[in-house]
Structure formats: structure tokens, C-alpha cells
Amino acid sequence: MKQILKIGLDSAAPYPMHSDYNSAVFEGFEVDLIREIAALLNLEVHYEVSLWQNILEKLYKGELDMICSAVTMTTSREMILEFSHPYLQFQLCAVVNKNDELTGLQSFKNKKIGIRIATEAEKYVMAQFPYNATWHAETNQELYDKLIAGRIDVLIDDSPIADGFLKKNDSLAIGMFMPGTESQYAIAMKKGDVELKERINETIDLLKENGKYAEIHDKWFKQVKLVI
Template identity: 25%
Template structure:
């Protein structure tokens, strides 16, 4: 064997070894998950709220979004904004996904895509403990606080003829107005109203009347988003394996039998 053949074989062996090492490394590298721009409302307790110690957004919706993203296969950057800007942000593409106790409505479905419902809700009245208001009809001639851009505001304007309806930018604002006597009642989403009554409202307020206008919350994506089906599959699997029930119990207690599956 001459020297030239020996050198050639040595280089061929080295190239073969390098290729053998490089191929598995390339195959093993996973594709980076797509990062979506997510938005929420920071004042819809206990669905989304700021943890004052960590500065992080926490709540029922935050846990739901985190788990859905993990199972669906996307990452997200989360930012907060007033509720009335959330649907427009998703509609215009300034955000890709939104979760903020957003009620699925026909009007909203015309401009964004919703997942399957992930929470059943409704609207509820909150009044001072000594109030004589028992139902919607008792609000005629009174001052009522609600939230800008919400379905509760739409319901009030459609069903009350003689009432002073004041929309507030955040739920904390309308509750403060109730506690200070600036309004006679607050009308808003039942879980948020109930949570306030049990916590900061203490023995000063009470919920009254039936659950008005049954509603369902959905996660909103851009119109035509490729992630809706994956998010629906994630939600379904969460309900099947008990993860959804665990998150629900963490924030609201035991699930009602009607929401157990």
C-alpha cells in the first residue's frame, strides 16, 4: 500500500466519523415552538390578577392558558390591557390570543375565532347588605355600575329604561363606587361578583337575584388561526384527565355537577 492511499483512507475515515456524529445531533434538535402575543385584563378577579409579591399575572384563566399552550405546542408573551381593547387587539392582529373571561357572542365571533367554551357563567347583581334591591326590576330609577365593553353593560342598556348606568374601566373601580355609595348596585359576571362578595366585600355587600343571561367563556384567537383546533384538543384532554377540575378547585372550590365533565 502506498503512502497516498494511506492518507486518502485516513481522511475518508475522519469524514465518515464526523458525518456519523453530526447527523444524530441535527435530528435530535427540536423545532422551536411558535411564540404568540397574548393579552388579558388584569382586573378580572379571580380569573386574572396581579400577584403583588411576584409581579406576575395569576388566576384561573392564567392557569388555563398555561396548560393549553403547553399541550397545544405554542409559547406566548403575555401583556395586559383594558378589557374593551382586547377583542380589537385580536381582530387587528396586534395580539394572537386572548383570555380574560371573554363571553362568546355572535358579534364577537364575526371578527375573532373562539375555542370551545371552557367556563359556564352568567351575570349577577351585587348590592349593599341593607339594600332593598332583590332583582333587576328593582334597579329602575337607581344608579348601577358595570364594566366598559362588557356583556353586562349591553344587558343593562337593553333591559332597563329608567336607570343611571355608569360603565367603569375596571372591576375594582365599580366595586369601589358601590362601597362608597356612588352607585346603588353593581351588575357584572357572576364569578367575579361572587369572589368580591366573599373577600374584600366582607359583610358589607351581598349577591341577590337569579343568574341572568347564561354565558360561556372562550379563548379568542385571530380569525382563521391555525391554533384553534389544537387549543380545543388541549381543553378536551384537560377535562378528560382531571386537570381542568384541579384548576377549577384551586380557584372556585369543588365543581358543580353540571360542570364536572
């Protein structure tokens, strides 16, 4: 019998990392990656879908084995979670309507900025633009809808996720990449779960060595600019 691996997924699907689990087609970069990892380790994957804050809490409590859902590696998170080797590099970016222009951080003066709750983008905006009006959303879709409707002037998001939304909304564009925000996604596990982390790391390394990782990466990001 295969060992069951319980994986948390953000219900606000960060496509193209992964689509909505309950949609007709469940797909994405992380879906392909986990499928390969599970096959090599002979694991059966069970997904649990909830809001970002909820799956984090369940991981802390040991109710999940891992989260593979656009989790940014940070120093503070590494104090309370185990992380696999990183599997994607990216940067925060500012998304605007195509008729708007950003020429640098000074362009954000007096702009209303949209950000998602409990994300690194939110932390960045609150530190970098403490005097700007901000709008905080539970989901990425809310942010993009507000930007299209003109209720906010700009939103800050992870570049892979921004690219997924831009492909569906040709009225939007990346105005600029935010300086000093180079980051990495990795699989998050409960603190102390070192054995699982080592197994996952060995498998990620193998996928990079045998070319499967590059195949998956190119399928989803070959023509996408994720960093400057």
C-alpha cells in the same frame, strides 16, 4: 425553539380569572389553564396587558394570537372572532351592599346602576333598564369602590368576577342572578385562525378527559355559585 404565543390580558384584572400581571403574584383560573395548554402544545407564552378595548383591537389586527381574559362568547362576537370550546359557564349578577335587598327586576326601579364599559353587562343594562341612571367605568375596581361609597345603588357583573371582589369586601353581597343571562367564557382568536383554534380545542378536550381541567376548576371555584 418553542413557538411564541402572544396572549392579551385585561389590565383591569378580572380576578379570580387572573390577577394583575404586574403584581407580586400572577395567578388565577385562566393562568393555570393557559399554563397547561402551553405545556401540552410546547408553546412559549408572552402576555400583553392593556385595557379591554385595546386588546380587542390588537386581536382584530393580528398583533395578538388570542385573548384569554374572561371573554364572553356571543353571537355577534363569533361573527368577527374565532372561539375555542367554552371553559366556564356563568351568569350576570347584581351586587349590592349587604343591607340592601333585591326581590326581582322590579327592585331596580329608580336605582343607579354601575357597569363596566364595552362589556356584556353594559349591553344588558342598557337594554333591560333603559330609564335608569347608569355609571360606566373603565375598571371593575372603580365600580366596586363606587358601590361601597354609596355613589351607585347596585352594579351588574359576571358572577366569577363578582365572587373575587366579594371575597375582599365582606360588606357586599350578590343580591340576585340576572335571569336569562347564562353565558360562557372561551379563548378568543383572530377570525380565520382555524388551525390554532383546532389545536386549542384538542388540548382543552384533553385536559377535561385527563382530569386536569377539573383540578384547576375546583381549585378556584369549588365552593363558588356561578349560576342559579
